[in-house]
Amino acid sequence: MFKETKTHEVTTDVVIFTIKDGKLKVLLVKRAHEPFKGKWAIPGGFIRISETIDAAALRILKEKTNVQNIYLEQLYTFGDPLRHPTARVITCAYFALIRSDDIVLSFEDNSEITEVQWHPVYDLPPLAFDHKEIIEYSLKRVRERLEFCPIAFQLLPEKFTLTELQKSYELILDKKLDKRNFRKKFLALSILKELDECTKSGSKRPARLYSFNEITLNSKRGHFFS
Amino acid sequence: MFKETKTHEVTTDVVIFTIKDGKLKVLLVKRAHEPFKGKWAIPGGFIRISETIDAAALRILKEKTNVQNIYLEQLYTFGDPLRHPTARVITCAYFALIRSDDIVLSFEDNSEITEVQWHPVYDLPPLAFDHKEIIEYSLKRVRERLEFCPIAFQLLPEKFTLTELQKSYELILDKKLDKRNFRKKFLALSILKELDECTKSGSKRPARLYSFNEITLNSKRGHFFS
DNA sequence: AATATACTTGTAAAAAATACACTATTTAAT
DNA sequence: ATTAAATAGTGTATTTTTTACAAGTATATT
Numbered sequence: 001m002f003k004e005t006k007t008h009e010v011t012t013d014v015v016i017f018t019i020k021d022g023k024l025k026v027l028l029v030k031r032a033h034e035p036f037k038g039k040w041a042i043p044g045g046f047i048r049i050s051e052t053i054d055a056a057a058l059r060i061l062k063e064k065t066n067v068q069n070i071y072l073e074q075l076y077t078f079g080d081p082l083r084h085p086t087a088r089v090i091t092c093a094y095f096a097l098i099r100s101d102d103i104v105l106s107f108e109d110n111s112e113i114t115e116v117q118w119h120p121v122y123d124l125p126p127l128a129f130d131h132k133e134i135i136e137y138s139l140k141r142v143r144e145r146l147e148f149c150p151i152a153f154q155l156l157p158e159k160f161t162l163t164e165l166q167k168s169y170e171l172i173l174d175k176k177l178d179k180r181n182f183r184k185k186f187l188a189l190s191i192l193k194e195l196d197e198c199t200k201s202g203s204k205r206p207a208r209l210y211s212f213n214e215i216t217l218n219s220k221r222g223h224f225f226s
Numbered sequence: 227m228f229k230e231t232k233t234h235e236v237t238t239d240v241v242i243f244t245i246k247d248g249k250l251k252v253l254l255v256k257r258a259h260e261p262f263k264g265k266w267a268i269p270g271g272f273i274r275i276s277e278t279i280d281a282a283a284l285r286i287l288k289e290k291t292n293v294q295n296i297y298l299e300q301l302y303t304f305g306d307p308l309r310h311p312t313a314r315v316i317t318c319a320y321f322a323l324i325r326s327d328d329i330v331l332s333f334e335d336n337s338e339i340t341e342v343q344w345h346p347v348y349d350l351p352p353l354a355f356d357h358k359e360i361i362e363y364s365l366k367r368v369r370e371r372l373e374f375c376p377i378a379f380q381l382l383p384e385k386f387t388l389t390e391l392q393k394s395y396e397l398i399l400d401k402k403l404d405k406r407n408f409r410k411k412f413l414a415l416s417i418l419k420e421l422d423e424c425t426k427s428g429s430k431r432p433a434r435l436y437s438f439n440e441i442t443l444n445s446k447r448g449h450f451f452s
Numbered sequence: 453a454a455t456a457t458a459c460t461t462g463t464a465a466a467a468a469a470t471a472c473a474c475t476a477t478t479t480a481a482t
Numbered sequence: 483a484t485t486a487a488a489t490a491g492t493g494t495a496t497t498t499t500t501t502a503c504a505a506g507t508a509t510a511t512t
Contacts (some may be wrong), residue, residue: 008275010234010316049234049314053305077303077318079279088275090236092303092316163459180461181501204458205508389490406492407470430489431477453512460507468499476491482484 011091012056013044013131015075015138016065018100019155023120024171025100026135027064028127029107030115035085036128040119042135044091057094064116065103071154072096073145075138083130095138097154122174142172150191153212161199161207162186237317238282239270239357241301241364242291244326245381249346250397251326252361253290254353255333256341261311262354266345268361270317283320290342291329297380298322299371301364309356321364323380348400368398376417379438385421387433388412 016027028040043064047056057072072094079090105116119125121139124132145151152168153160166182186192191213198206242253254266269290273282283298298320305316331342345351347365350358371377378394379386392408412418417439424432 007233008236008273010236047234047305047316050307052307053303053316074302076300077279079273079318081276081278090273090279090318092305161459178502179459180503183460184462185500201509203510204456205460205510207459387490404471405490406472409491410493411469427478429479430487431479431491433490456511457509458507459509461505462503464502466499466501468497470497471495472493474492477489479486479488481486 007088009087009089010047011044011089012047012053012060013042013091013093013134014057014060014072015042015093015095015135016061017095017097017121017138017142017155018103018118019168019171020100020118022167022171024122025118026121026124026138027105028117028119028125029064029113030117031128032112032114038114039128040125040131041128042093042131043116047092053092057092057096061096064105064107065098066106067098067103070096070098071151073141075134075141078130078134080130091134093134093138095141097142097151099155099157101157139172146172150186150189150212159195159197159209159211161209163207165210233314235313235315236273237270237315238273238279238286239268239317239319239360240283240286240298241268241319241321241361242287243321243323243347243364243368243381244329244344245394245397246326246344248393248397250348251344252347252350252364253331254343254345254351255290255339256343257354258338258340264340265354266351266357267354268319268357269339269342273318279318283318283322287322290331290333291324292332293324293329296322296324297377299367301360301367304356304360306356317360319360319364321367323368323377325381325383327383365398372398376412376415376438385423385435385437387425387435389433391436 018025018027027043029043031037031039031041043060045056045060045063047053051059053074054072057074058068061070061072062068075093075095077090077092081088083089083091100118107113107116121135124135127135142151146169152165152172155168156164162183165186166177166179169182170177192210193213195209195211197209199209200206244251244253253269255269257263257265257267269286271282271286271289273279277285279300280298283300284294287296287298288294299322301319301321303316303318307314309315309317326344333339333342347361350361353361368377372395378391378398381394382390388409391412392403392405395408396403418436419439421435421437423435425435426432
Protein backbone atom coordinates (compact mmCIF):
# COMPACT_ATOMS: atom_id res chain seq x y z
CA MET A 1 0.00 0.00 0.00
CA PHE A 2 2.75 2.49 0.90
CA LYS A 3 6.24 2.42 -0.42
CA GLU A 4 8.45 1.14 2.36
CA THR A 5 10.62 4.20 1.91
CA LYS A 6 7.88 6.57 2.86
CA THR A 7 8.26 7.86 6.39
CA HIS A 8 5.84 7.76 9.24
CA GLU A 9 4.25 10.87 10.52
CA VAL A 10 3.73 11.03 14.24
CA THR A 11 0.98 13.00 15.87
CA THR A 12 -0.68 13.28 19.21
CA ASP A 13 -4.41 13.54 19.72
CA VAL A 14 -5.94 14.60 23.00
CA VAL A 15 -9.33 13.55 24.25
CA ILE A 16 -10.37 16.37 26.56
CA PHE A 17 -13.21 15.63 28.96
CA THR A 18 -15.22 18.06 30.94
CA ILE A 19 -18.55 18.29 32.69
CA LYS A 20 -20.81 20.99 31.39
CA ASP A 21 -24.55 21.49 31.62
CA GLY A 22 -24.75 18.32 33.68
CA LYS A 23 -23.25 16.22 30.92
CA LEU A 24 -19.93 14.58 30.28
CA LYS A 25 -18.47 16.20 27.18
CA VAL A 26 -15.42 15.98 24.96
CA LEU A 27 -13.82 18.76 23.00
CA LEU A 28 -14.00 18.38 19.23
CA VAL A 29 -12.72 20.49 16.39
CA LYS A 30 -14.17 20.76 12.91
CA ARG A 31 -11.63 20.05 10.22
CA ALA A 32 -11.02 22.74 7.61
CA HIS A 33 -9.28 20.50 5.09
CA GLU A 34 -9.29 17.07 3.58
CA PRO A 35 -9.17 14.35 4.57
CA PHE A 36 -12.42 14.43 6.50
CA LYS A 37 -13.04 18.10 5.69
CA GLY A 38 -15.99 19.36 7.71
CA LYS A 39 -15.96 16.37 10.02
CA TRP A 40 -15.46 16.61 13.76
CA ALA A 41 -12.23 15.29 15.23
CA ILE A 42 -10.26 15.16 18.45
CA PRO A 43 -7.78 18.02 18.62
CA GLY A 44 -4.33 16.91 17.62
CA GLY A 45 -1.19 17.79 15.80
CA PHE A 46 2.29 16.76 14.84
CA ILE A 47 4.86 16.07 17.47
CA ARG A 48 7.75 18.44 16.98
CA ILE A 49 11.14 16.96 16.52
CA SER A 50 12.65 18.18 19.77
CA GLU A 51 9.58 18.02 21.93
CA THR A 52 8.60 15.23 24.29
CA ILE A 53 5.29 13.54 23.52
CA ASP A 54 3.86 14.82 26.78
CA ALA A 55 4.87 18.34 25.82
CA ALA A 56 3.21 17.99 22.44
CA ALA A 57 -0.01 16.84 24.06
CA LEU A 58 0.11 19.72 26.52
CA ARG A 59 0.72 22.13 23.67
CA ILE A 60 -2.33 20.86 21.79
CA LEU A 61 -4.38 21.16 24.94
CA LYS A 62 -3.20 24.68 25.59
CA GLU A 63 -3.79 25.79 22.02
CA LYS A 64 -7.45 24.86 22.24
CA THR A 65 -8.31 25.54 25.86
CA ASN A 66 -5.52 27.68 27.25
CA VAL A 67 -5.41 25.31 30.19
CA GLN A 68 -2.28 24.07 31.81
CA ASN A 69 -1.45 22.03 34.86
CA ILE A 70 -4.16 19.50 34.46
CA TYR A 71 -4.36 15.76 34.52
CA LEU A 72 -3.06 14.45 31.24
CA GLU A 73 -2.28 10.81 30.70
CA GLN A 74 -0.98 8.91 27.73
CA LEU A 75 -3.72 6.59 26.54
CA TYR A 76 -2.53 4.38 23.73
CA THR A 77 -0.73 4.63 20.44
CA PHE A 78 -2.86 3.94 17.41
CA GLY A 79 -1.00 2.92 14.32
CA ASP A 80 -3.13 1.06 11.88
CA PRO A 81 -1.74 1.88 8.44
CA LEU A 82 -5.32 2.35 7.25
CA ARG A 83 -6.38 4.77 9.93
CA HIS A 84 -5.41 7.69 7.72
CA PRO A 85 -6.58 7.47 4.12
CA THR A 86 -3.54 8.95 2.42
CA ALA A 87 -0.57 8.75 4.75
CA ARG A 88 0.96 6.62 7.44
CA VAL A 89 0.18 8.54 10.57
CA ILE A 90 0.85 7.03 13.95
CA THR A 91 -0.87 8.87 16.74
CA CYS A 92 -0.04 8.79 20.40
CA ALA A 93 -3.35 9.54 22.08
CA TYR A 94 -3.76 11.25 25.44
CA PHE A 95 -6.72 12.11 27.56
CA ALA A 96 -7.25 15.04 29.87
CA LEU A 97 -9.80 16.11 32.45
CA ILE A 98 -10.52 19.78 32.91
CA ARG A 99 -13.05 22.12 34.48
CA SER A 100 -14.88 23.85 31.71
CA ASP A 101 -15.91 26.95 33.68
CA ASP A 102 -13.18 29.44 33.27
CA ILE A 103 -12.25 28.25 29.82
CA VAL A 104 -12.44 30.12 26.60
CA LEU A 105 -12.18 27.83 23.62
CA SER A 106 -9.90 29.14 20.95
CA PHE A 107 -8.22 28.40 17.70
CA GLU A 108 -5.96 30.33 15.43
CA ASP A 109 -7.65 31.83 12.45
CA ASN A 110 -5.28 30.54 9.85
CA SER A 111 -5.64 27.09 11.24
CA GLU A 112 -6.74 23.64 10.24
CA ILE A 113 -9.93 24.21 12.09
CA THR A 114 -13.18 26.05 11.55
CA GLU A 115 -14.85 25.38 14.88
CA VAL A 116 -14.18 24.17 18.41
CA GLN A 117 -16.95 22.81 20.53
CA TRP A 118 -17.93 20.60 23.45
CA HIS A 119 -19.94 17.51 22.51
CA PRO A 120 -21.78 15.13 24.83
CA VAL A 121 -19.71 11.99 24.97
CA TYR A 122 -22.77 9.78 24.87
CA ASP A 123 -24.09 11.51 21.77
CA LEU A 124 -21.27 12.17 19.35
CA PRO A 125 -21.43 13.28 15.73
CA PRO A 126 -19.66 11.21 13.08
CA LEU A 127 -15.94 11.53 13.64
CA ALA A 128 -12.86 11.66 11.44
CA PHE A 129 -10.30 8.85 11.31
CA ASP A 130 -10.50 6.34 14.15
CA HIS A 131 -11.39 9.04 16.61
CA LYS A 132 -14.56 7.32 17.69
CA GLU A 133 -12.52 4.35 18.81
CA ILE A 134 -10.05 6.61 20.58
CA ILE A 135 -12.80 8.33 22.55
CA GLU A 136 -14.39 5.03 23.51
CA TYR A 137 -11.09 3.75 24.70
CA SER A 138 -10.46 6.96 26.67
CA LEU A 139 -13.74 6.56 28.41
CA LYS A 140 -12.87 3.01 29.34
CA ARG A 141 -9.57 4.20 30.76
CA VAL A 142 -11.10 7.06 32.71
CA ARG A 143 -13.50 4.60 34.29
CA GLU A 144 -10.64 2.34 35.25
CA ARG A 145 -8.77 5.24 36.78
CA LEU A 146 -11.77 6.31 38.74
CA GLU A 147 -11.74 3.06 40.64
CA PHE A 148 -8.36 3.73 42.14
CA CYS A 149 -7.82 7.39 41.92
CA PRO A 150 -10.20 10.30 42.49
CA ILE A 151 -9.28 12.02 39.26
CA ALA A 152 -12.83 13.28 38.96
CA PHE A 153 -11.80 16.26 41.06
CA GLN A 154 -10.12 17.57 37.94
CA LEU A 155 -13.59 18.14 36.58
CA LEU A 156 -14.83 20.05 39.61
CA PRO A 157 -14.34 23.60 40.80
CA GLU A 158 -12.04 24.27 43.73
CA LYS A 159 -14.92 23.98 46.19
CA PHE A 160 -17.64 21.46 45.59
CA THR A 161 -20.37 19.55 47.35
CA LEU A 162 -20.43 15.81 47.80
CA THR A 163 -23.44 15.68 45.56
CA GLU A 164 -21.48 17.34 42.79
CA LEU A 165 -18.64 14.90 43.29
CA GLN A 166 -21.00 11.96 43.16
CA LYS A 167 -22.67 13.37 40.08
CA SER A 168 -19.32 13.49 38.28
CA TYR A 169 -18.77 9.83 39.08
CA GLU A 170 -22.21 8.95 37.86
CA LEU A 171 -21.67 10.78 34.61
CA ILE A 172 -18.40 9.03 33.92
CA LEU A 173 -19.50 5.58 35.00
CA ASP A 174 -22.90 6.11 33.45
CA LYS A 175 -24.75 4.60 36.38
CA LYS A 176 -26.43 5.58 39.64
CA LEU A 177 -24.50 5.27 42.86
CA ASP A 178 -25.81 4.93 46.39
CA LYS A 179 -25.53 8.26 48.17
CA ARG A 180 -24.69 7.01 51.64
CA ASN A 181 -22.12 4.50 50.51
CA PHE A 182 -20.51 7.01 48.20
CA ARG A 183 -20.14 9.57 50.94
CA LYS A 184 -18.92 7.01 53.44
CA LYS A 185 -16.24 5.73 51.10
CA PHE A 186 -14.99 9.13 50.13
CA LEU A 187 -14.85 10.50 53.64
CA ALA A 188 -12.95 7.39 54.72
CA LEU A 189 -10.29 8.09 52.10
CA SER A 190 -9.52 11.29 53.95
CA ILE A 191 -8.57 13.15 50.86
CA LEU A 192 -11.41 15.60 51.31
CA LYS A 193 -11.14 18.74 53.33
CA GLU A 194 -14.42 19.80 54.90
CA LEU A 195 -14.73 23.55 54.60
CA ASP A 196 -16.50 25.95 56.91
CA GLU A 197 -18.65 27.09 54.05
CA CYS A 198 -21.86 26.05 52.51
CA THR A 199 -23.40 26.74 49.17
CA LYS A 200 -25.18 30.10 49.25
CA SER A 201 -28.41 28.31 48.85
CA GLY A 202 -29.28 28.71 45.22
CA SER A 203 -32.39 27.19 46.63
CA LYS A 204 -33.26 24.64 49.24
CA ARG A 205 -31.00 23.46 52.01
CA PRO A 206 -27.40 24.66 51.64
CA ALA A 207 -24.78 21.96 51.14
CA ARG A 208 -21.44 21.62 52.81
CA LEU A 209 -18.49 22.51 50.59
CA TYR A 210 -15.36 20.42 50.36
CA SER A 211 -12.03 20.74 48.66
CA PHE A 212 -9.41 18.13 47.90
CA ASN A 213 -6.31 17.81 49.94
CA GLU A 214 -3.23 18.01 47.84
CA ILE A 215 -2.77 14.61 46.35
CA THR A 216 0.04 13.34 44.26
CA LEU A 217 -0.98 12.13 40.86
CA ASN A 218 1.45 10.03 38.96
CA SER A 219 0.37 10.80 35.47
CA LYS A 220 2.11 7.87 33.86
CA ARG A 221 -0.73 5.51 34.73
CA GLY A 222 -1.79 7.60 37.57
CA HIS A 223 -2.31 5.99 40.83
CA PHE A 224 -2.49 8.32 43.71
CA PHE A 225 -1.37 8.60 47.25
CA SER A 226 -2.77 11.14 49.65
CA MET B 227 18.72 20.23 19.35
CA PHE B 228 17.34 18.75 16.12
CA LYS B 229 16.36 20.65 13.07
CA GLU B 230 12.58 20.79 13.00
CA THR B 231 12.68 19.40 9.49
CA LYS B 232 14.28 16.17 10.56
CA THR B 233 11.80 13.32 10.70
CA HIS B 234 10.97 11.04 13.55
CA GLU B 235 11.90 7.43 13.43
CA VAL B 236 9.41 5.06 14.98
CA THR B 237 10.38 1.76 16.51
CA THR B 238 8.86 -0.85 18.70
CA ASP B 239 10.68 -2.54 21.56
CA VAL B 240 9.40 -5.67 23.21
CA VAL B 241 10.04 -6.66 26.80
CA ILE B 242 9.79 -10.44 26.78
CA PHE B 243 9.36 -12.12 30.14
CA THR B 244 9.80 -15.74 30.97
CA ILE B 245 10.44 -17.95 33.95
CA LYS B 246 13.58 -20.01 33.70
CA ASP B 247 15.70 -21.72 36.34
CA GLY B 248 13.25 -20.52 38.97
CA LYS B 249 13.80 -16.89 38.07
CA LEU B 250 11.86 -14.22 36.26
CA LYS B 251 13.88 -13.23 33.22
CA VAL B 252 13.76 -10.86 30.29
CA LEU B 253 15.22 -11.36 26.88
CA LEU B 254 18.05 -9.02 25.97
CA VAL B 255 20.15 -8.63 22.85
CA LYS B 256 23.69 -7.36 22.67
CA ARG B 257 24.08 -4.48 20.24
CA ALA B 258 26.57 -4.86 17.40
CA HIS B 259 26.78 -1.19 16.51
CA GLU B 260 26.82 2.29 17.92
CA PRO B 261 25.12 3.82 19.70
CA PHE B 262 25.54 1.65 22.76
CA LYS B 263 27.68 -0.89 20.91
CA GLY B 264 28.23 -3.93 23.10
CA LYS B 265 25.49 -2.93 25.54
CA TRP B 266 22.45 -5.06 26.25
CA ALA B 267 19.08 -3.85 25.02
CA ILE B 268 15.48 -4.92 24.67
CA PRO B 269 14.86 -6.43 21.25
CA GLY B 270 13.30 -3.91 18.91
CA GLY B 271 13.17 -2.56 15.42
CA PHE B 272 11.60 -0.12 13.06
CA ILE B 273 7.92 -0.25 12.35
CA ARG B 274 7.43 -0.87 8.67
CA ILE B 275 5.39 1.61 6.78
CA SER B 276 2.46 -0.66 6.01
CA GLU B 277 2.50 -2.72 9.16
CA THR B 278 0.37 -2.22 12.26
CA ILE B 279 2.29 -1.56 15.44
CA ASP B 280 1.05 -4.82 16.89
CA ALA B 281 2.33 -6.66 13.83
CA ALA B 282 5.71 -5.02 14.17
CA ALA B 283 5.95 -6.09 17.81
CA LEU B 284 4.94 -9.63 16.91
CA ARG B 285 7.51 -9.67 14.16
CA ILE B 286 10.28 -8.62 16.56
CA LEU B 287 9.15 -11.26 18.99
CA LYS B 288 9.09 -13.96 16.34
CA GLU B 289 12.50 -13.00 14.99
CA LYS B 290 14.10 -13.57 18.35
CA THR B 291 12.07 -16.39 19.83
CA ASN B 292 10.12 -17.94 16.97
CA VAL B 293 7.08 -17.74 19.20
CA GLN B 294 3.67 -16.73 18.07
CA ASN B 295 0.24 -16.61 19.64
CA ILE B 296 1.30 -15.30 22.97
CA TYR B 297 0.15 -12.53 25.23
CA LEU B 298 1.48 -9.28 23.87
CA GLU B 299 0.29 -5.94 25.13
CA GLN B 300 1.18 -2.41 24.23
CA LEU B 301 2.90 -0.84 27.20
CA TYR B 302 3.65 2.81 26.60
CA THR B 303 5.21 5.04 24.00
CA PHE B 304 8.49 6.58 25.00
CA GLY B 305 9.46 9.69 23.12
CA ASP B 306 11.93 11.80 25.00
CA PRO B 307 14.02 13.56 22.33
CA LEU B 308 17.09 12.71 24.40
CA ARG B 309 16.43 9.01 24.73
CA HIS B 310 18.48 8.34 21.62
CA PRO B 311 21.83 10.15 21.46
CA THR B 312 21.86 10.95 17.75
CA ALA B 313 18.34 10.75 16.37
CA ARG B 314 14.74 11.36 17.30
CA VAL B 315 13.41 7.89 17.84
CA ILE B 316 9.99 7.36 19.30
CA THR B 317 9.45 3.83 20.50
CA CYS B 318 6.19 2.11 21.13
CA ALA B 319 7.01 -0.46 23.78
CA TYR B 320 5.24 -3.78 24.26
CA PHE B 321 5.59 -6.58 26.72
CA ALA B 322 5.08 -10.28 26.25
CA LEU B 323 4.94 -13.35 28.46
CA ILE B 324 6.17 -16.65 27.09
CA ARG B 325 7.17 -20.12 28.23
CA SER B 326 10.88 -20.48 27.73
CA ASP B 327 10.98 -24.29 27.45
CA ASP B 328 10.51 -25.09 23.85
CA ILE B 329 12.19 -21.93 22.64
CA VAL B 330 15.36 -21.63 20.67
CA LEU B 331 16.70 -18.12 20.75
CA SER B 332 17.87 -16.90 17.41
CA PHE B 333 19.12 -13.96 15.46
CA GLU B 334 20.17 -13.47 11.91
CA ASP B 335 23.88 -13.47 11.38
CA ASN B 336 24.07 -10.27 9.44
CA SER B 337 22.14 -8.53 12.11
CA GLU B 338 22.43 -5.67 14.52
CA ILE B 339 23.01 -8.16 17.25
CA THR B 340 25.86 -10.28 18.50
CA GLU B 341 24.07 -12.19 21.24
CA VAL B 342 20.63 -13.03 22.58
CA GLN B 343 20.17 -14.08 26.16
CA TRP B 344 17.81 -14.34 29.11
CA HIS B 345 18.68 -12.10 32.04
CA PRO B 346 17.22 -12.16 35.56
CA VAL B 347 14.92 -9.19 35.79
CA TYR B 348 16.05 -8.42 39.32
CA ASP B 349 19.70 -8.43 38.30
CA LEU B 350 20.12 -6.66 35.01
CA PRO B 351 23.29 -5.55 33.30
CA PRO B 352 23.64 -1.88 32.23
CA LEU B 353 21.19 -1.27 29.41
CA ALA B 354 21.15 0.85 26.28
CA PHE B 355 18.91 3.89 25.87
CA ASP B 356 16.05 4.15 28.37
CA HIS B 357 15.55 0.41 28.36
CA LYS B 358 16.00 0.11 32.10
CA GLU B 359 13.03 2.40 32.57
CA ILE B 360 11.02 0.47 30.02
CA ILE B 361 11.63 -2.82 31.79
CA GLU B 362 10.76 -1.35 35.18
CA TYR B 363 7.57 0.00 33.79
CA SER B 364 6.75 -3.35 32.16
CA LEU B 365 7.18 -5.06 35.46
CA LYS B 366 4.83 -2.61 37.09
CA ARG B 367 2.25 -3.26 34.40
CA VAL B 368 2.56 -7.03 34.60
CA ARG B 369 1.96 -6.80 38.33
CA GLU B 370 -1.12 -4.70 37.76
CA ARG B 371 -2.41 -7.20 35.23
CA LEU B 372 -1.83 -10.07 37.57
CA GLU B 373 -4.33 -8.65 40.02
CA PHE B 374 -7.18 -8.93 37.59
CA CYS B 375 -6.16 -11.44 35.06
CA PRO B 376 -4.29 -14.72 35.43
CA ILE B 377 -1.82 -13.94 32.67
CA ALA B 378 0.83 -15.85 34.55
CA PHE B 379 -0.38 -18.97 32.80
CA GLN B 380 1.43 -17.67 29.75
CA LEU B 381 4.63 -18.44 31.59
CA LEU B 382 3.69 -22.00 32.49
CA PRO B 383 3.64 -25.23 30.54
CA GLU B 384 0.33 -26.69 29.41
CA LYS B 385 0.06 -28.75 32.58
CA PHE B 386 1.25 -27.34 35.84
CA THR B 387 0.88 -27.74 39.57
CA LEU B 388 -0.65 -25.18 41.87
CA THR B 389 2.73 -24.75 43.47
CA GLU B 390 4.23 -23.84 40.11
CA LEU B 391 1.44 -21.36 39.51
CA GLN B 392 1.94 -19.80 42.89
CA LYS B 393 5.67 -19.65 42.33
CA SER B 394 5.15 -17.68 39.12
CA TYR B 395 3.05 -15.17 41.01
CA GLU B 396 5.65 -14.89 43.70
CA LEU B 397 8.38 -14.28 41.16
CA ILE B 398 6.48 -11.53 39.44
CA LEU B 399 5.17 -9.85 42.57
CA ASP B 400 8.48 -10.46 44.31
CA LYS B 401 6.84 -11.54 47.54
CA LYS B 402 5.68 -14.65 49.36
CA LEU B 403 2.05 -15.66 49.17
CA ASP B 404 0.04 -17.81 51.54
CA LYS B 405 -0.37 -21.27 50.09
CA ARG B 406 -3.88 -21.98 51.33
CA ASN B 407 -5.29 -18.60 50.41
CA PHE B 408 -3.70 -18.72 47.00
CA ARG B 409 -5.19 -22.11 46.23
CA LYS B 410 -8.57 -21.18 47.60
CA LYS B 411 -8.75 -18.04 45.50
CA PHE B 412 -7.64 -19.70 42.31
CA LEU B 413 -9.93 -22.68 42.63
CA ALA B 414 -12.84 -20.32 43.29
CA LEU B 415 -12.17 -18.53 40.00
CA SER B 416 -12.99 -21.78 38.22
CA ILE B 417 -10.59 -21.14 35.43
CA LEU B 418 -8.52 -24.16 36.34
CA LYS B 419 -9.18 -27.62 35.05
CA GLU B 420 -8.13 -30.35 37.47
CA LEU B 421 -6.50 -33.13 35.49
CA ASP B 422 -6.42 -36.84 36.27
CA GLU B 423 -2.68 -36.73 36.27
CA CYS B 424 0.00 -36.05 38.77
CA THR B 425 3.62 -35.15 38.42
CA LYS B 426 5.63 -38.32 37.86
CA SER B 427 7.22 -37.78 41.20
CA GLY B 428 10.58 -36.28 40.36
CA SER B 429 10.85 -36.81 44.04
CA LYS B 430 8.63 -36.67 47.07
CA ARG B 431 4.87 -36.61 46.98
CA PRO B 432 3.43 -36.22 43.48
CA ALA B 433 1.36 -33.10 42.83
CA ARG B 434 -1.92 -32.77 41.04
CA LEU B 435 -1.67 -31.25 37.57
CA TYR B 436 -3.98 -28.55 36.30
CA SER B 437 -4.51 -26.77 33.03
CA PHE B 438 -6.28 -23.53 32.27
CA ASN B 439 -9.72 -23.45 30.80
CA GLU B 440 -9.83 -21.43 27.66
CA ILE B 441 -10.06 -17.84 28.71
CA THR B 442 -10.46 -14.81 26.58
CA LEU B 443 -7.70 -12.29 26.87
CA ASN B 444 -8.34 -8.86 25.55
CA SER B 445 -4.84 -7.82 24.72
CA LYS B 446 -5.56 -4.13 24.50
CA ARG B 447 -5.36 -3.72 28.27
CA GLY B 448 -6.24 -7.25 28.87
CA HIS B 449 -8.90 -8.01 31.30
CA PHE B 450 -10.24 -11.46 31.16
CA PHE B 451 -13.46 -13.30 31.46
CA SER B 452 -13.62 -17.00 31.91
C1' DA C 453 -47.50 27.98 58.56
C1' DA C 454 -47.37 24.47 55.20
C1' DT C 455 -44.96 22.47 51.47
C1' DA C 456 -41.42 21.23 48.41
C1' DT C 457 -36.66 20.24 47.65
C1' DA C 458 -32.31 18.92 48.32
C1' DC C 459 -28.90 17.63 52.32
C1' DT C 460 -27.46 14.55 55.76
C1' DT C 461 -26.87 10.41 58.44
C1' DG C 462 -26.22 4.79 60.49
C1' DT C 463 -26.74 0.01 60.84
C1' DA C 464 -27.18 -4.74 59.58
C1' DA C 465 -26.01 -8.39 56.33
C1' DA C 466 -23.09 -10.37 52.96
C1' DA C 467 -18.87 -11.02 50.73
C1' DA C 468 -14.00 -10.92 50.42
C1' DA C 469 -9.46 -10.97 52.36
C1' DT C 470 -6.42 -12.48 55.82
C1' DA C 471 -4.06 -15.23 59.38
C1' DC C 472 -2.72 -19.45 60.71
C1' DA C 473 -0.85 -25.28 61.60
C1' DC C 474 -1.25 -29.73 60.90
C1' DT C 475 -1.67 -34.20 58.14
C1' DA C 476 -0.58 -36.99 53.83
C1' DT C 477 2.29 -39.11 50.36
C1' DT C 478 6.36 -40.17 48.42
C1' DT C 479 11.65 -41.04 48.13
C1' DA C 480 15.99 -41.95 50.17
C1' DA C 481 18.76 -43.50 53.86
C1' DT C 482 19.63 -46.69 57.53
C1' DA D 483 11.09 -52.50 57.56
C1' DT D 484 11.60 -48.29 59.85
C1' DT D 485 12.73 -43.61 59.85
C1' DA D 486 13.80 -39.09 58.12
C1' DA D 487 13.28 -35.56 54.77
C1' DA D 488 10.74 -33.12 51.39
C1' DT D 489 6.87 -31.41 49.16
C1' DA D 490 1.54 -31.68 48.65
C1' DG D 491 -2.63 -30.82 50.50
C1' DT D 492 -6.40 -29.05 53.50
C1' DG D 493 -10.23 -25.77 56.92
C1' DT D 494 -11.69 -22.41 60.12
C1' DA D 495 -12.02 -18.17 62.65
C1' DT D 496 -11.27 -13.13 62.31
C1' DT D 497 -11.15 -8.92 60.12
C1' DT D 498 -12.15 -5.90 56.52
C1' DT D 499 -14.76 -4.32 52.77
C1' DT D 500 -18.87 -3.92 50.23
C1' DT D 501 -23.60 -3.67 49.79
C1' DA D 502 -28.42 -2.69 50.79
C1' DC D 503 -31.55 0.22 52.62
C1' DA D 504 -35.10 4.74 55.08
C1' DA D 505 -35.97 8.57 57.94
C1' DG D 506 -35.06 13.19 59.71
C1' DT D 507 -33.13 18.17 58.70
C1' DA D 508 -32.39 22.79 56.80
C1' DT D 509 -33.72 26.18 53.70
C1' DA D 510 -36.77 28.63 50.06
C1' DT D 511 -41.17 29.25 48.20
C1' DT D 512 -46.01 29.89 48.46
